[in-house]
Amino acid sequence: MEARSLGKVFGIGDAQTEALRDIDLEIANGDFVSLIGPSGCGKSTLLRLIGDLVSPTTGTLVVNGKEPGQARLDRDYGIVFQSATLLDWRNVQKNVELPLEIMDFPDAERPTRAREMLDLVQLGGFADHYPWQLSGGMQQRVAIARALAFRPALLLMDEPFGALDEMTREAMQQEVLRVWGETGTSVVFVTHSIPEAVFLSTRVVVMTPRPGRISEEIAVDLPPDRDLDTREDPKYFELVIEVREALRRGESGSGGQ
Amino acid sequence: MGGANRKVARAGISIVAVIVVFVLVWESYKLIWTALGWENPVRPDDRTMPHTWDIFLALFRPAQRNGPPFILVELRAALMTLREAFVGFLIGGTIGFGLGVLFVRSTVSERAFMPYVVASQTVPIIAIAPMVVVWGGRINLPQWLSVSLIAAYLTFFPVAINTLRGLRSPAPTSMELMRSYASSPGDVLWKLQVPAAMPYIFTALKVSAAASVIGAIVGELPAGLRGGLGRDLLQFSQQFTAAPEKLFAAVMIAGLAGIAFVGLITALEHRWIGANRRLTT
Numbered sequence: 348m349e350a351r352s353l354g355k356v357f358g359i360g361d362a363q364t365e366a367l368r369d370i371d372l373e374i375a376n377g378d379f380v381s382l383i384g385p386s387g388c389g390k391s392t393l394l395r396l397i398g399d400l401v402s403p404t405t406g407t408l409v410v411n412g413k414e415p416g417q418a419r420l421d422r423d424y425g426i427v428f429q430s431a432t433l434l435d436w437r438n439v440q441k442n443v444e445l446p447l448e449i450m451d452f453p454d455a456e457r458p459t460r461a462r463e464m465l466d467l468v469q470l471g472g473f474a475d476h477y478p479w480q481l482s483g484g485m486q487q488r489v490a491i492a493r494a495l496a497f498r499p500a501l502l503l504m505d506e507p508f509g510a511l512d513e514m515t516r517e518a519m520q521q522e523v524l525r526v527w528g529e530t531g532t533s534v535v536f537v538t539h540s541i542p543e544a545v546f547l548s549t550r551v552v553v554m555t556p557r558p559g560r561i562s563e564e565i566a567v568d569l570p571p572d573r574d575l576d577t578r579e580d581p582k583y584f585e586l587v588i589e590v591r592e593a594l595r596r597g598e599s600g601s602g603g604q
Numbered sequence: 605m606g607g608a609n610r611k612v613a614r615a616g617i618s619i620v621a622v623i624v625v626f627v628l629v630w631e632s633y634k635l636i637w638t639a640l641g642w643e644n645p646v647r648p649d650d651r652t653m654p655h656t657w658d659i660f661l662a663l664f665r666p667a668q669r670n671g672p673p674f675i676l677v678e679l680r681a682a683l684m685t686l687r688e689a690f691v692g693f694l695i696g697g698t699i700g701f702g703l704g705v706l707f708v709r710s711t712v713s714e715r716a717f718m719p720y721v722v723a724s725q726t727v728p729i730i731a732i733a734p735m736v737v738v739w740g741g742r743i744n745l746p747q748w749l750s751v752s753l754i755a756a757y758l759t760f761f762p763v764a765i766n767t768l769r770g771l772r773s774p775a776p777t778s779m780e781l782m783r784s785y786a787s788s789p790g791d792v793l794w795k796l797q798v799p800a801a802m803p804y805i806f807t808a809l810k811v812s813a814a815a816s817v818i819g820a821i822v823g824e825l826p827a828g829l830r831g832g833l834g835r836d837l838l839q840f841s842q843q844f845t846a847a848p849e850k851l852f853a854a855v856m857i858a859g860l861a862g863i864a865f866v867g868l869i870t871a872l873e874h875r876w877i878g879a880n881r882r883l884t885t
Contacts, residue, residue, distance in 0.1 A: 434778075
């Protein structure tokens with residue numbers, strides 16, 4: 348995915364707000380990139396631009412080698428939101444099958460694929476449960492299974508663990524790393540948690556608000572198989588501090604504070 | 605299921621309790637007002653307020669000399685009215701659902717038609733009913749179908765409004781999710797919006813079920829249709845001074861018909877929609 352001097356302005360006339368300005372960003376296949384920044388820095392907007400859920404005002408954006416609109420029509424990405432947005436009237440299995448139905452996968456293939464995905468997120472035993480019978484973390488795992496069910500090249504995640512408690516959150520991060528390792532999907536991950544960004548990513552993109560801009564990019568050169576020990580690795584702490592200072596620089600540099 | 609049985613039993617007990625309380629209030633009013641010689645707000649005499657047991661017994665007396673008992677005649681009438689109401693309910697429900705879908709798909713059509721849809725409900729049914737009967741007669745519609753159309757006129761509105769509200773109920777992220785799948789408008793409608801709207805639609809259907817019975821009863825009058833509840837209710841209200849208990853008994857049966865219809869819809873709702881998704885009414 349590649350963005351060149353991408354900009355987004357919401358509203359018209361006096362009510363205009365500039366959400367993003369001059370975004371240049373490249374994400375290679377298999378990358379795990381986190382977008383981090385204070386609220387209003389346009390990180391979610393950037394994610395929605397990639398997903399063609401909103402259109403850019405200026406600049407160019409290429410997703411999976413094509414226009415974002417075409418990439419969406421080609422079902423090149425799966426998306427996970429902060430709320431699981433599962434359909435209450437479908438059980439877990441049927442929720443995972445939803446994109447497969449819409450994308451006209453053969454009837455026989457859908458249940459097998461859904462099962463596979465549920466096994467991947469370790470919810471194999473919950474296929475017949477309904478969303479309201481699951482905890483928040485489990486619901487979010489179903490949402491991840493659903494986003495990956497049609498094997499998209501790219502996974503977009505918009506603060507997916509923002510509503511979860513710290514313990515569940517760490518477990519989910521481990522889960523996502525495992526899934527990422529097993530599927531080889533590229534991930535764009537929006538978060539406002541510094542440890543989460545460092546723990547998960549191959550690269551952390553630091554953004555500043557008003558208007559949203561990329562201030563720094565920090566490569567995370569931690570070993571690929573990360574676990575609980577990684578969280579106690581001095582290198583990990585160094586990177587957390589580096590991201591924190593980058594955020595602080597961005598804060599004072601934007602002049603708005 | 606023991607829990608379900610207990611629930612039904614509790615509902616039965618509360619229904620009986622309400623009847624008992626109603627009878628007690630009615631009879632004590634008569635007793636006290638007669639003893640004190642009061643006449644306001646309602647005279648306590650047997651013409652204005654027949655004894656509850658007289659109303660009950662009227663059900664089992666012959667409706668006409670040597671005819672079948674009143675309750676049989678009126679239940680048959682209720683069945684006929686219910687049939688007209690049901691057909692009207694189906695027609696009105698379909699039109700209401702269609703309007704809801706149209707409005708959610710096109711804001712222009714909502715802006716254009718919604719004011720008329722709302723205005724249609726401010727025109728009294730007694731003004732609409734004779735027109736429908738006359739027009740229906742012109743095109744040789746069976747009389748009962750004209751009555752159904754009048755019932756449909758009362759039915760479509762709640763369904764249209766609630767369908768629209770229900771179709772708009774999914775969260776913005778759910779709509780974005782469907783967009784991310786590059787879903788067709790049909791898939792968005794049938795896989796997300798309509799299932800999400802079902803609790804709203806059922807709430808409307810319950811209102812509409814009751815309204816369709818009223819529409820059918822009122823519609824029978826200008827249609828001059830015999831054998832339904834409308835005609836009988838009119839006749840008993842004209843004979844009120846001579847035999848007041850008949851009107852009360854017929855009103856009871858009309859009420860029961862409405863309750864039965866609403867009960868049927870509620871049963872369907874409970875079958876199709878999980879308890880956690882039902883809107884409380």
